[in-house]
Amino acid sequence: MSLEPWRALLTYPGFSGSLWMSLWTGFAATVISFAIAIGFAAAWRGTRVFGLLQRLVAPLLSVPHAAVALGMLFLLAPSGWVLRMGSPWATGFTRPPDWATAPDPYGLVFVLALVVKETPFLFLMTVAALNQVREREIVTTARTLGYGPTTAWLKCVFPLVYPQLRLPVYAVLAFSLSVIDVALVLAPATSPPLGVLILRWFNDPDLSYQFVAAAGAVAQLVVVAGGIAIWRLGEWFVAALGRRWASAGDRDAFDRPVSVFSFAGTGLLWVSGAGSLLGMAIWSMARQWRFPDALPSEWSLANWMRRADTMIELGGTTVTVGLASAGIALFLAVACLEHEKRDGLRPTARALWLLYTPLLVPQVAFLFGAQVLLVAAGIDGGWTALIWAHLLFVLPYVFLSLSDPFRSLDERYRTTAQCLGLRPAAVFWRVTAPLLLRPILVAFAVGFAVSVSQYLPTVFAGGGRLETLTTEAVALAGGGDRRLIGMLVFAQSILPFLAFLFAAGLPAWAFRNRLGLRGLA
Numbered sequence: 001m002s003l004e005p006w007r008a009l010l011t012y013p014g015f016s017g018s019l020w021m022s023l024w025t026g027f028a029a030t031v032i033s034f035a036i037a038i039g040f041a042a043a044w045r046g047t048r049v050f051g052l053l054q055r056l057v058a059p060l061l062s063v064p065h066a067a068v069a070l071g072m073l074f075l076l077a078p079s080g081w082v083l084r085m086g087s088p089w090a091t092g093f094t095r096p097p098d099w100a101t102a103p104d105p106y107g108l109v110f111v112l113a114l115v116v117k118e119t120p121f122l123f124l125m126t127v128a129a130l131n132q133v134r135e136r137e138i139v140t141t142a143r144t145l146g147y148g149p150t151t152a153w154l155k156c157v158f159p160l161v162y163p164q165l166r167l168p169v170y171a172v173l174a175f176s177l178s179v180i181d182v183a184l185v186l187a188p189a190t191s192p193p194l195g196v197l198i199l200r201w202f203n204d205p206d207l208s209y210q211f212v213a214a215a216g217a218v219a220q221l222v223v224v225a226g227g228i229a230i231w232r233l234g235e236w237f238v239a240a241l242g243r244r245w246a247s248a249g250d251r252d253a254f255d256r257p258v259s260v261f262s263f264a265g266t267g268l269l270w271v272s273g274a275g276s277l278l279g280m281a282i283w284s285m286a287r288q289w290r291f292p293d294a295l296p297s298e299w300s301l302a303n304w305m306r307r308a309d310t311m312i313e314l315g316g317t318t319v320t321v322g323l324a325s326a327g328i329a330l331f332l333a334v335a336c337l338e339h340e341k342r343d344g345l346r347p348t349a350r351a352l353w354l355l356y357t358p359l360l361v362p363q364v365a366f367l368f369g370a371q372v373l374l375v376a377a378g379i380d381g382g383w384t385a386l387i388w389a390h391l392l393f394v395l396p397y398v399f400l401s402l403s404d405p406f407r408s409l410d411e412r413y414r415t416t417a418q419c420l421g422l423r424p425a426a427v428f429w430r431v432t433a434p435l436l437l438r439p440i441l442v443a444f445a446v447g448f449a450v451s452v453s454q455y456l457p458t459v460f461a462g463g464g465r466l467e468t469l470t471t472e473a474v475a476l477a478g479g480g481d482r483r484l485i486g487m488l489v490f491a492q493s494i495l496p497f498l499a500f501l502f503a504a505g506l507p508a509w510a511f512r513n514r515l516g517l518r519g520l521a
Contacts, residue, residue, distance in 0.1 A: 005211035009219060012212070017191035022223060025107045025193065026177030029114035030231075034169060036115070036269070037122035039262030041130065042153040043255070053266065054127060060273050061120040062445070062496035064453030065113075066470050067489045069185040070477055071276025072113045074283065074485075076102040079291050081279045087292035096291050103186050107193075110186040114179065116273045118172045119266070122165070128404055129164040133157065148252030150259060155246045166235075167352065171359040173231055174224045178362035181455035181470070185477045194220055198364050199456075214368065221365040228360070277493055283486030303483045315491055318452055318468040321383075322495070325390040326447030329398040333443065336399070337406040338432070341414065342424055347403075355399055358392045367460045374461060381463030389461035390451045398447040405439035437510065441503035449496035469495075 009015060044050040075081050079096035087093040102109045135157050142152035180195040187193055198220060201213035283289070284303060286296035304311070339345065370389070374380040413435065417427045433440070458471050473488035 005215040008212045009215045012197075014191060015194075015197070018194045018197050019223070021107055021187065021191050022177055022193040022195070022220075023227070025111050025114070025187075026173060026227060027230075029111045029118060029176040030169065030173045032111070032115050032265075033118040033122050033172060036119050036262055036265040037126050038158065039258045040123065040266050041126045042158070043150045043259035043262050045130070045135070045153065049263075053123070056270075057120045057124055058500055059497060060116075060270070061124065062449040062500055063117075063273070063277065063493050064449070064470055064496070065117050065179070066181045066185065066453065066455055066474050067280070067492040068117055068273060068276060069113045069182040070473055070485060070489050071280045072109060072116070072272065073102050073185055073477065074482065075272070075276045075279050076109055081275065081294075084292050085294045093292060103188050105188050105190070107187055110183065110188075112272065113182055113186055114176050116269050117182075118176065119269055122168060122172060125165055125168040126161065129161040130157070131404070132164060133160045146251050148255035150255040151250065151252050154254065154258070159242070167356050167360075170228050170231070171356060173227055174360045174362060177224050177227050178220055178364060180364065181474050184474055194223065195362070195364050199459075202368060217362075217365045217368055220362045224360070224362050224365075277489070280486040280489040280493075283482050284490045286483060286486075303487060307484060307487060311487060311491060314467060314469045314472055314488070315495070317466055318470070318492075318495065321386055321390055321458075321466075321468065322448045322451035324383075324387045325394045325451045326398065326444050328387070328391055329395040329447045330402075330440065330444050332395060333399040333402050334406075334440065337403060338428055340407070341411075341432075355396050359396055363393075363456045367456055371460045371463075380461065381465040383466070385461040385463075386458065386466050389457035390454050393454060393457065394447040394450045397450045398443045401446045402436075402439055402443040405436055409435060438503065438507040441506060442500070445496070445499035445503040448499040452492060452495050 040050070040053070044053075073080075077083075077096075078099045078101055080102065083091065083093065083096070104110075135153075138156045138160075139149060139152045142156045143149060147155065177193075178195050179193070180199055183193045183196045184199075187196060194216065198213050198216040201209040201216060204210075204213075282296065285299055285301060287298035287300035287302065289296035340347070367389070371380060374385045379385045409432065413431050414427055417431045418424075422430065452468075453470060454468075455470050455474055458466070458468050462468075462471070469488050469492045473485055473492060476485050476488070
């Protein structure tokens with residue numbers, strides 16, 4: 001036993017800078033994402049804009065983090081699409097300038113990419129939480145007292161929904177503090193977040209760095225735990241200020257600022273996300289695209305034809321692991337929820353914390369230990385290990401996606417079927433499953449999308465033998481062929497979209513002749 005790995009960690013050149021980069025980018029991304037999601041719900045709830053965003057949130061949420069990061073890289077880089085569209089007529093540039101824009105030394109683009117991905121998740125969690133409170137009645141009562149709609153929502157509704165958002169916010173904070181795939185693409189190389197340093201040490205040929213990496217993994221866990229503790233202290237401070245503000249009598253001072261901020265922030269995120277993915281799709285079909293042309297001068301599908309074997313192999317691995325992990329997760333989630341219904345059980349807060357554990361604990365903090373166990377069991381680098389590693393992170397999302405629709409299903413359907421003599425298994429297959437077909441398929445699509453986006457679990461469990469679209473795209477981000485990266489990002493993005501399309505289309509087709517079930521499709 002020795003403390004030498006910890007001494008080496010604390011004295012490693014650049015450790016303090018990496019620690020600071022992790023903390024500031026993680027908190028900045030979480031605070032901005034949370035502010036935009038809550039602000040939009042407060043200012044635009046009940047409007048057509050809110051309904052439109054609800055319908056559009058699934059496609060952006062399904063796009064893997066690495067795909068967004070790579071798209072942002074080629075959108076905001078010195079030779080990226082944004083500068084191309086303004087050159088040379090506005091900027092005068094005929095060659096890419098020597099600017100450090102993406103990645104930038106302060107991690108601003110890194111934070112932007114995280115916000116683009118985390119805001120839709122928090123928005124979706126906020127919508128789910130609003131369904132648990134009598135929001136309309138509360139806001140109407142507050143407005144009869146002279147409060148503006150946004151102020152009424154923030155003073156009366158937000159305190160009721162935040163307890164249900166606490167765990168999702170903690171999960172976003174933990175992810176932002178420890179994310180690696182996005183950091184490998186967009187974080188500054190000279191002072192990367194702590195997770196990137198840990199991955200470097202794990203992959204170092206000098207085996208003595210394995211101990212430093214292990215110490216770093218524990219330090220990453222401490223950073224996340226400390227970050228959650230700081231956020232919890234911030235909750236108490238904001239609650240004290242909020243109580244004072246709620247009783248101060250201000251009626252509508254924040255209505256317009258919150259409305260403008262949330263609308264502008266949401267618009268910027270959608271433009272950034274859509275622009276980055278569209279740019280990568282164009283790169284995948286470009287034969288010649290020189291700076292400063294806004295669009296390729298020559299188009300071709302030869303890139304896809306030439307790389308067809310590689311794409312089929314990587315895509316096959318990605319789809320196989322995604323279908324297997326999402327299928328197993330769906331079976332476990334449905335079985336657990338059906339067991340709740342049959343035995344009249346109610347989930348406790350302890351069970352919810354257990355479910356969120358894989359999302360709250362940094363991946364790098366335990367995946368290396370899991371890899372050691374897989375090596376000892378002799379199954380590392382195989383399909384079993386890879387599917388299991390993905391299942392750890394797929395299961396919580398599948399369960400959370402399905403739990404609310406399953407638990408809110410009217411119990412009278414089950415009771416009526418049992419009164420007609422059906423056994424519990426028949427009740428599930430002939431009543432519950434048809435009524436919940438769309439939520440079940442959406443939960444499966446969510447699990448598949450989560451599996452497609454997994455980078456670190458694939459690196460550790462795959463052992464370099466099994467590669468997916470995500471791992472290959474991140475590996476090429478440093479200087480690979482932009483056309484190939486565009487193809488990988490496009491394939492990464494289209495697979496989850498097809499899963500959600502299937503989840504929406506199958507119920508509509510299955511219930512085409514059943515008027516009473518069309519509303520559920």
